[in-house]
Amino acid sequence: MKFGPKSTVMAILTAAALALTACGGGGTSTNGGAATTTLTIGLLQDLVSFEPADAHIGHTMPYYQAVYDTLILRAPDGELKPMIAESWEYNAENTVLTLKLRTDVTFNDGAKLDATAVKANLDHFKKAKGRDAYQVASLESVAVVDPATVAVTLSEPDPAFTYYLSLAAGLMGSPAALGTTGIKTVPAGSGPYELDTTNTVKGSQYVFTKRANYWNKDLQKFDKVTMKFLQDVTARTNAIVSGQVDATLLDPKTSKQAVAAGLTLTTSQVDWQGLLLMDRDGKVTPELANPKVRQAMNYAFDRKTILEQQYLGEGTPTNQVFGPESGAYVDELDGSYPYDPAKAKALLAEAGYPNGFELKIPTMTGFEAITATVQQQLGDIGIKVQLETIPAANYVPDLAAAKYSAAVFNLYQAEPWVAINQMISTSALYNPFKSTTPELATMIDAVQNGGEQSAEKAKDVNKYVTDNAWFVPFFRLNQMYLTNKKITVEPQLQQAIPSIYNYAPAK
Amino acid sequence: MVTFILRKLAAGVVVLAAISFLTYFLLYFSSANIARNILGEFASQEQVAAKEIELGLDQALLPRFFAWAGHALTGDLGTSWFTSEPVARALMTRLPVTLTVVIVSIIFIAIIATALGMAAAVKRGWIDKAVQSAAVIGDAIPSFVMAIILVTVFAIQLKLFPATSSISPDSGSAAWIASLALPVLAIVINGVTSAAQQIRSAVIKQLEKDYVRTLRSRGISEREILFKHVLRSAAPAGLTVLSLQFIGMLGGVVIIEQIFALPGMGALAVQSTTMGDIPLVMGVVLYTVVIVIIVNLLVDLINGWLNPKVRVS
Numbered sequence: 043m044k045f046g047p048k049s050t051v052m053a054i055l056t057a058a059a060l061a062l063t064a065c066g067g068g069g070t071s072t073n074g075g076a077a078t079t080t081l082t083i084g085l086l087q088d089l090v091s092f093e094p095a096d097a098h099i100g101h102t103m104p105y106y107q108a109v110y111d112t113l114i115l116r117a118p119d120g121e122l123k124p125m126i127a128e129s130w131e132y133n134a135e136n137t138v139l140t141l142k143l144r145t146d147v148t149f150n151d152g153a154k155l156d157a158t159a160v161k162a163n164l165d166h167f168k169k170a171k172g173r174d175a176y177q178v179a180s181l182e183s184v185a186v187v188d189p190a191t192v193a194v195t196l197s198e199p200d201p202a203f204t205y206y207l208s209l210a211a212g213l214m215g216s217p218a219a220l221g222t223t224g225i226k227t228v229p230a231g232s233g234p235y236e237l238d239t240t241n242t243v244k245g246s247q248y249v250f251t252k253r254a255n256y257w258n259k260d261l262q263k264f265d266k267v268t269m270k271f272l273q274d275v276t277a278r279t280n281a282i283v284s285g286q287v288d289a290t291l292l293d294p295k296t297s298k299q300a301v302a303a304g305l306t307l308t309t310s311q312v313d314w315q316g317l318l319l320m321d322r323d324g325k326v327t328p329e330l331a332n333p334k335v336r337q338a339m340n341y342a343f344d345r346k347t348i349l350e351q352q353y354l355g356e357g358t359p360t361n362q363v364f365g366p367e368s369g370a371y372v373d374e375l376d377g378s379y380p381y382d383p384a385k386a387k388a389l390l391a392e393a394g395y396p397n398g399f400e401l402k403i404p405t406m407t408g409f410e411a412i413t414a415t416v417q418q419q420l421g422d423i424g425i426k427v428q429l430e431t432i433p434a435a436n437y438v439p440d441l442a443a444a445k446y447s448a449a450v451f452n453l454y455q456a457e458p459w460v461a462i463n464q465m466i467s468t469s470a471l472y473n474p475f476k477s478t479t480p481e482l483a484t485m486i487d488a489v490q491n492g493g494e495q496s497a498e499k500a501k502d503v504n505k506y507v508t509d510n511a512w513f514v515p516f517f518r519l520n521q522m523y524l525t526n527k528k529i530t531v532e533p534q535l536q537q538a539i540p541s542i543y544n545y546a547p548a549k
Numbered sequence: 550m551v552t553f554i555l556r557k558l559a560a561g562v563v564v565l566a567a568i569s570f571l572t573y574f575l576l577y578f579s580s581a582n583i584a585r586n587i588l589g590e591f592a593s594q595e596q597v598a599a600k601e602i603e604l605g606l607d608q609a610l611l612p613r614f615f616a617w618a619g620h621a622l623t624g625d626l627g628t629s630w631f632t633s634e635p636v637a638r639a640l641m642t643r644l645p646v647t648l649t650v651v652i653v654s655i656i657f658i659a660i661i662a663t664a665l666g667m668a669a670a671v672k673r674g675w676i677d678k679a680v681q682s683a684a685v686i687g688d689a690i691p692s693f694v695m696a697i698i699l700v701t702v703f704a705i706q707l708k709l710f711p712a713t714s715s716i717s718p719d720s721g722s723a724a725w726i727a728s729l730a731l732p733v734l735a736i737v738i739n740g741v742t743s744a745a746q747q748i749r750s751a752v753i754k755q756l757e758k759d760y761v762r763t764l765r766s767r768g769i770s771e772r773e774i775l776f777k778h779v780l781r782s783a784a785p786a787g788l789t790v791l792s793l794q795f796i797g798m799l800g801g802v803v804i805i806e807q808i809f810a811l812p813g814m815g816a817l818a819v820q821s822t823t824m825g826d827i828p829l830v831m832g833v834v835l836y837t838v839v840i841v842i843i844v845n846l847l848v849d850l851i852n853g854w855l856n857p858k859v860r861v862s
Contacts, residue, residue, distance in 0.1 A: 173589035
C-alpha cells in the first residue's frame with residue numbers, strides 16, 4: 043500500500059476527530075436574567091484539613107467559613123458584629139471577656155451550640171497548638187456561667203482577642219468531632235453550608251450546599267458554593283475569563299487581561315512591602331545600629347518608580363507599616379522619607395560611613411525583581427548588597443532564626459496589636475534580634491492596656507518606629523480581586539480575599 | 550522467558566531501593582525547617598522542637614530511612630505531615646488523573662507518529678519535508694506554551710472545552726474527556742513530531758536493507774513487506790522512543806497539570822517537595838519508579854515478542 047497525500051491527511055483528520063469527539067461537555071452555562079444561585083470561587087491555597095484547630099488566617103479561611111460559624115462576625119469594614127456571641131463585654135481590667143450566646147444554633151450532627159460547646163472549642167484550640175494557636179496565647183481559662191454565657195479569662199489584656207474570635211480561634215466545631223480524624227475531611231459545624239462529600243475532590247474542588255434551617259438566612263445567599271483550588275495564576279486567569287469561576291484573585295498583569303475580557307476589578311490593600319531592618323542593635327551588621335544609617339536607607343528608594351515598573355503602579359508608596367484603616371495610621375508620616383539619594387549619602391557620612399558598608403540579604407523565587415532593585419538602589423548610596431538565594435520554604439524560618447540583618451518581605455497590615463506582635467514587640471517573629479528600647483516598651487504597654495483607646499495609643503508606636511527607621515516600607519500593594527457579572531462582592535478589610543459572607547448574587 | 554522477567558524484576562527492586570535511599574538522602578539535608586513550616590510562623594521554639602521529635606526529625610539519616618523503609622515494606626507509606634492524609638490514599642486519588650493523561654497521550658502519539666513516520670519514509674517528497682520541519686517546530690514549542698495557546702483558542706474564545714479541570718466523581722465520562730482533551734492535545738502536539746521523526750529514520754533504515762530487496766525480488770507485495778517485515782523490524786526503535794517519552798511525560802506533565810489545575814501527581818509532587826512533606830515525596834517517588842520499571846519491562850517484553858533476536862541476547 044502506498045500512502046498518498048490524501049490518505050495521510052485523512053489519517054490525521056481521523057485522529058484529530060477522535061480527540062475531539064464527545065467534547066461537547068465543556069463550556070459554561072449562562073443563566074438568562076434570573077439571579078444566580080451558585081457561587082464558584084478560585085482559591086490560591088488548598089485546604090489542609092477541616093479541623094478548626096488547623097485553620098489559618100488568609101487564603102484558606104473561606105473553606106472554614108462555609109461550614110463553621112465564628113463567635114464574632116467581622117464586617118467588611120472591620121467592625122466586629124454579633125454572630126454566635128450576641129454581645130460581649132470586658133471587665134475593667136480587660137482580662138475577663140464575658141460572651142452572651144445565641145440559644146438557637148445547632149451543629150449539623152444535631153448537637154447544640156451552647157456555652158459548654160464554646161468552652162470545648164476554645165480549650166481544644168489552645169491544646170491542639172495549630173498554626174494559629176498564637177491567637178489564644180493569652181487565653182487562660184474558659185468558664186461556663188450558664189448555658190448561654192461564657193467567661194473567658196486572659197492572662198494579660200489582649201486588644202486583639204475579640205478580633206481573633208472572628209477568625210480561626212472563633213470557629214465553632216461540634217465538640218464530639220473535635221480532634222478526631224473524621225473532622226479533618228468531613229467538617230462538623232454550624233455554618234451556613236455543608237460539605238457535599240460526593241462532589242468534593244481533595245486538591246481540586248470543594249462543593250458546599252446550603253444547610254437547611256440555618257439560623258441566619260442573611261449569611262446564606264447561595265444554594266451551592268464551590269471552591270476550586272487553582273494555584274497557578276494562569277489557571278486562575280483562564281478559569282475566570284472562561285466563566286468557570288465567578289471570583290478569584292489575580293495579579294496586576296493578569297488582571298489587565300481579565301478587565302479587558304469584561305470582568306469587574308475590586309482592589310484593596312492588605313500587604314505592605316519593604317525592607318525589615320532587623321539587626322537594630324548591630325549584633326551582626328554594626329552599621330545598622332545607627333538610626334542615621336537606617337534613615338539613609340529610607341531616603342534611598344524611588345518608591346513611585348519601582349511601583350510603576352514592578353507592579354504596574356498598583357499600590358501606594360508609604361513610609362509607615364500601619365495601614366490607613368488600622369486606627370494607628372498617621373497621615374503626615376508618609377512624607378517622612380522622600381526619594382533623596384544625596385541626603386541619604388550625607389546621612390551615611392554623618393554616621394561615619396562615607397564609603398558605605400556591606401549588607402547581606404536573602405532572596406527567593408518571586409522576590410528576584412524586588413531584591414535586585416534593593417541591591418541597585420542601596421548600591422547608589424554606597425551600600426553594597428550581597429544577595430543570597432534560599433529556598434522559599436526556608437525564608438521565614440531563616441528570618442526568625444536571625445540569620446539575616448535585613449530582608450525584603452510582604453507583611454499584612456493588621457490590627458495595631460496584631461501588627462505590633464508580628465514585627466515590633468520583643469516576642470514578634472519578625473523582630474528576631476528582639477530589639478527594643480525602654481521608651482518603646484512603655485508605648486507598647488500603653489497599647490496593650492489601652493482598651494478602647496488601644497489603636498489611638500498605637501499611633502505613638504507607629505511614629506517611633508517610623509522616626510527611628512525600624513523598617514524601609516516601600517508601598518502598600520493592591521490586591522486585584524476579579525468577579526464576573528453574575529455576582530457582587532464587597533472587599534474585606536485587611537484580607538486579600540473577601541469573607542464568604544461578602545458575596546451576593548447580582549440583581 | 551520466566552527467568553528473563555524475574556531477572557528484570559529483581560533489577561527493578563534494586564533500582565527501587567537505590568532511588569528510595571538516594572531521595573531520602575537528599576531530603577535529609579533539606580529537612581531543617583519542616584517542623585517550623587508545619588506549625589507556622591507563630592509557634593514557639595519549644596513547640597518546634599517537640600514536633601521535630603514527634604516526626605523523628607531529630608534522628609540520624611540511617612535510622613530514619615530504615616524506619617520509613619520498614620513501614621513501606623509492610624505497605625504502610627505513612628501519612629502526610631502537613632495534611633494528615635494517608636499517603637497511599639493521596640496517591641490513589643492523584644495517580645489515575647496523571648496516568649490517564651499520560652497513557653491517552655502516548656496512545657495518540659504512537660498511532661499518529663507511526664502513521665506520519667511511515668508515510669514520510671515511504672513517500673518521501675513533500676510529506677517527508679513536512680514531517681521533518683514539524684519535528685523542529687514541535688520540539689521548539691514547549692508543551693506549556695502549546696497548552697496556553699490551546700486554552701486561549703478552544704476554551705476562552707470558542708468555549709468548546711473547560712479552561713481548567715472540572716473533574717469530579719459525579720461528572721461522568723463526558724466531563725472527563727472534556728477536561729482531558731486540551732492537556733492531552735498539548736502533550737500530543739509536542740511529542741508526536743519527534744516520535745514521527747524517529748520512526749521515519751528507523752523505517753528508512755530498514756527499507757535500505759538487503760532483505761527488503763530480496764523480498765521485493767520474490768514478488769512479495771509492497772504492502773506485505775511494509776507491514777509484515779519493515780514495521781516489525783523498525784518497531785523496537787519506535788518503542789524505545791515512546792517509552793522514553795512516556796517516562797519523560799511523568800515528570801513533564803507537572804506544568805501541564807498546573808496550567809489546567811488537574812489534581813494529578815505532578816501538583817502533589819511539587820507541593821510536597823517544596824514544603825518538605827517527606828512521607829508524601831517518598832510515596833510519589835516510589836510510585837513513579839514502580840511505573841517506570843513496569844513500562845521498561847513491558848517494552849522489553851514487546852520487543853522480545855516482535856524480534857526473537859532480542860530475546861536470545
